[in-house]
Amino acid sequence: MNNLLTDATIVGAEFLTLPKTDGVTLNLIASVNQQVFVEYGTAPGQYTASTTPTTFNIDNAKPEFKNPIRIPITGLQPDTEYYYRVRHRNVGAPFYSARGERSFHTARPRGTTFSFTVTADPHIDVNTDMQLFWRAMANISLDQPDIHMDVGDIFMTDKLADGLLGVPPKWGGGVTINQTSVNNRAIIFRNAFERACHSIPFFFGLGNHEAEYGYLFNAAADKQNNVPAWDLKARKAFYPAPTPDTFYSGNPTPKDYTGGTLGLLEDYYAFEWGEALFIMLDPFWNTNTNPNSANDAWKWSLGQVQYNWLRDTLKNSSAKYKFVFMHHIVGGSTQAIINGTPTAQYAARGGIEVSDKYEWGGKNADGSPGFATQRPGWDMPIHDLLVMNKVNVVFHGHDHLYGYQVKDGIVYLECPQPGTPNYSSLGSAVDGQYVDLGANSTSYLLPNSGHIRITVSPDQAVADYVRSYRTSTDPMPPDASSVFNDETASRHNRDISHSFVLAPKVFPPIEVANVAPGQVGLRWNAVANKPYQIQWSTDLTNWTTIDTLTFTNTNTNATYTDSLPARVNGQRAFYRVMWNP
Numbered sequence: 154m155n156n157l158l159t160d161a162t163i164v165g166a167e168f169l170t171l172p173k174t175d176g177v178t179l180n181l182i183a184s185v186n187q188q189v190f191v192e193y194g195t196a197p198g199q200y201t202a203s204t205t206p207t208t209f210n211i212d213n214a215k216p217e218f219k220n221p222i223r224i225p226i227t228g229l230q231p232d233t234e235y236y237y238r239v240r241h242r243n244v245g246a247p248f249y250s251a252r253g254e255r256s257f258h259t260a261r262p263r264g265t266t267f268s269f270t271v272t273a274d275p276h277i278d279v280n281t282d283m284q285l286f287w288r289a290m291a292n293i294s295l296d297q298p299d300i301h302m303d304v305g306d307i308f309m310t311d312k313l314a315d316g317l318l319g320v321p322p323k324w325g326g327g328v329t330i331n332q333t334s335v336n337n338r339a340i341i342f343r344n345a346f347e348r349a350c351h352s353i354p355f356f357f358g359l360g361n362h363e364a365e366y367g368y369l370f371n372a373a374a375d376k377q378n379n380v381p382a383w384d385l386k387a388r389k390a391f392y393p394a395p396t397p398d399t400f401y402s403g404n405p406t407p408k409d410y411t412g413g414t415l416g417l418l419e420d421y422y423a424f425e426w427g428e429a430l431f432i433m434l435d436p437f438w439n440t441n442t443n444p445n446s447a448n449d450a451w452k453w454s455l456g457q458v459q460y461n462w463l464r465d466t467l468k469n470s471s472a473k474y475k476f477v478f479m480h481h482i483v484g485g486s487t488q489a490i491i492n493g494t495p496t497a498q499y500a501a502r503g504g505i506e507v508s509d510k511y512e513w514g515g516k517n518a519d520g521s522p523g524f525a526t527q528r529p530g531w532d533m534p535i536h537d538l539l540v541m542n543k544v545n546v547v548f549h550g551h552d553h554l555y556g557y558q559v560k561d562g563i564v565y566l567e568c569p570q571p572g573t574p575n576y577s578s579l580g581s582a583v584d585g586q587y588v589d590l591g592a593n594s595t596s597y598l599l600p601n602s603g604h605i606r607i608t609v610s611p612d613q614a615v616a617d618y619v620r621s622y623r624t625s626t627d628p629m630p631p632d633a634s635s636v637f638n639d640e641t642a643s644r645h646n647r648d649i650s651h652s653f654v655l656a657p658k659v660f661p662p663i664e665v666a667n668v669a670p671g672q673v674g675l676r677w678n679a680v681a682n683k684p685y686q687i688q689w690s691t692d693l694t695n696w697t698t699i700d701t702l703t704f705t706n707t708n709t710n711a712t713y714t715d716s717l718p719a720r721v722n723g724q725r726a727f728y729r730v731m732w733n734p
Contacts, residue, residue, distance in 0.1 A: 158347055158348065158351070159344060161184065162187070162243070163182070163183055163184075163241070165180070165182025165183075165221075165340050165343055165344065166181070166347040166351055167179060167181060167252070167255050167347065167352075168343060168350050168355065168391075168392075169255075169351065170354055171354070171395060172257065172258075172300060173259065173260055173401075174231040174259060175229050175231065176227040176228065176229050176259070177225075177257050177259070178223060178224070178225050180222065180223055180393065181224075181239065181241075182219055182340055182391065183209065183211075183220040183241075184219060184220070185211070185220070186208070186211060186220065186243070186244045187208070187241050187244065188208050188243075189206070189207060189209060190205060190206040190239075190241075192237060192238055193226060193235050193236065193238075194235070194236060195230075195233060195234065195236070196236065197236050197256075198236070199236075210244075217332050217333040218336055221391055230259065231260060231262060232258075233258065233259050234256060235256060235257055235259070236255070237254070237256070238252055238255065239252040240252075255351045255352045256352045257352055257353075260426055261299065261426055263427065263428055263611075264428070264611055266427070266610040267298075267427045267608075268297070268299065268607060269300045269301065269302060269426075269606075269609070270293045270300075270353070270605060270606050270607075271304070271478070271604060271605040272293075272301070272568065272571045272604050273303065273306070273548075273550025273551070273569065273570065274550045274570045274573075275571050275572055276306055276309060276362075277341070277345065278320050278326075279319065279320075279321060280575075281572045282623070283324075283345070283572065283630040284633055284636075285573070285621055285622075285639075286571055287630060288622070288624075288646065289571035289603060289604055290349040292604065292619055292621055293604055294348070294352070295647070296619070299353075300353065301349065301353045301355050301356065302356045302433075302548070303355070304433075304478050304480050304548060304550040304568060305358045305360025305361070305550060306363070306480065306551070307357070307360065307362075307392075308338055308342065308362070308363050308387065309338070309362045310330065310364045310380055311362055311364040312326070313334055313335070313338060314327070314330050324341055324342075325338035326338075330380060330383070331378075335384055335387045336387045339388070339390075339392070343391055343392065356394065357388065357392045357394045358434075358435075358479065358480060359437050359480060360551070363384050363388070364384060365380075365384050366437050367437065367438045367439055367440050367441040368440060368442055370438075371441060376410045376412075376413060381438075385415055388419070389416070393419070394433075395419065395422035395424065396417050396422070397422075401423070401424045402422065402423045403419075403422030403423065404417065404418050404421050404459070404462075405417070418435070418438055420435035421435045421455075421462070421463075423466045425472055427609055428474055428609055428610075428611055428657065430472035430475045430476065431476050432466060432475070432478065433478045433479065434455060434477065434478065434479040435455070436454070436455060436479060436480065436482075436483050437480075439459060440452060441454075444499035444501070445500070449499065450487055450510065450511045450518070453484055453499075454483060454512055455535070457530070460531060460535070464532060464542075467539070467542035468542055468712055469706070469712070471678045471710045473611065473658065474657060475542065475543060475545055476544075476545060476546050477544055477547045478549075479548075479549055480550050480551050481549055481552075482501065482504070482507075482508060482535075484501060484507065484510045485502050485507050485511075486500075486501075486503040486507045486585055487499055489581075500584070501551065502551060502552050502584045503586050505558045505565050505596065507585070508536055508560060508565065509536070511527075512524075512527070512534065512535060513536055514535075514536050515533070515536075532669070536563075539563055540562065543658035544563050544658075545563070545614070545658060546655065547563060547565050547566065548568055548605070549567055549568065550567065551567075552567050552585045552587070553569075553573065553575070553581055553601065554580035554582055554587075554598055554599065555568070555603075555618050555651065556582070556597070556598050556599075557596070557597045557598075557651060558587075558595060559595040559596075566605065567587075568604075568605050569601045569605075569618065570602055571602060571603065572602065572621075574637070575600055575601040575602065576602070576622075576644070577600055579600055592651070597651065599650055599651060602620070602622075603618060603619050605617070611657070612657070613654055614654070614655040616653050616655065617649045617651075617652045618651045619648075620649070620650050621647075622644055622648075623637040623638060623639045625637075660676065660677075660678060660710060663729075664677070665728075666712065671716060671718070671721060672714050672721060673715045673720075673728065674712065674713070674714050675687065675728055676710050676711065676712050676713075677710070678711070679711035681706060682704075683703065683704075683732055684732065685701065685702050685703070685704075685711065685732045686732065687701070687702065687713050688728065689727070689728055690726065690727045690729075691723075691727070693727055699717075700713065
């Protein structure tokens, strides 16, 4: 049995994506044509089922993609730990080789406890140490989470050409940016994640350094050969992300253009796991004008389609915990300190200190109201939407530090980098206008490095900042030039530098929800396939049924909006929802 992650044939090891109630997707990358199947079972070393042996061939028209092997494992039991191993052989070889045993857990139902982990800005650039990145991945493996979320700046596509200040040649940099170089970079980076994600399904979030900007794609003359298109195609081949189905919701619209398509963007999506709703957002593909060129942070945008999807996803979920993930908030600070001088910059940095501005908070730079003018037809600023729908945490990155902040009951958590040995300074805290008020406050800042671990139970969720420090006994990456030991009397690998506890946010049995002027909105936790009568009265004695609704989805917040002027604008009145228990 081969327990190595990679070898001459398998250049991208087992990498799990798209976990569901009844399955998961296994990804491999091979250097030659392969016949592959997966053995699996519910006990270590006991493989009672297998996928069908399948031949995977390199596409001769696209050899730059090598052989991205993708095998869905389906028909599994929910809330179950599975063990698996890959069997593979070169086409025509007499025997299958066996790789090492890995594992995964299918989706948890409500009422159960699980954990997940989060990283941000892994980069692997001139500021990254691979020994430390490997240490962080080892720490995540020790946590044994069900899933791992990363909120972007993974490929660093826009820095590939700069091997001096961007991506070093040993990690795929210093090259001309094209599909081949982006693919090679994606594989190098994935090799680091594979150290944990052979047994922990991975969820991709777009960062600014993926450079999948709408304005870059729109300006490209060749829609198949430009930085956003190259990055998207590599991402979809080697890091598949959710598309809409019975388990996931997300962006259903392909990126079409005159004469062709890039297919689905796999950029924003949502799913439920245990008691939690997970939402990944994308502030890049719908940013169609460069905010820095325009000197206007209103140019950052989710786009109204994604915004409406976010609104509906939040209001229709009755999950006890709602977690939102994205690389940075939509707007942010508008200056940077360059050589000691405040300089205009619209890089969307910052947390709660700038969360009242632009699409996120609704105000112009001078504090005046701007949302109604800048976003006509939209319901409300994003922050207000999250507050109304009882979001627990916004996980974001971009600013290269740990930042625990609270505003209007929502935790804004700036997540640390896993592989940047920056143990003393606070990344881009100054440019983001972060204010450190100290431990046990509403704004507490700490330096890198490490990851976030969240344990979610029906009664509470506990979040920990798990530190990563290099030691002389670490496994050493092949490109390591020296050995570091960062541990001291006060610093130990896997120290918990900060923790906080989240209470579940449960909607009342029925409540009046904010909607547009001239309307009344109702919301309640509905049972699937049960008829609900919406009734109206002026005296609490005589009730009129104004509508009857049935909701087919489980775990949903039912909503109803009444806009009849005679009821909404008339005398004081009452609403109720009736159903048979």
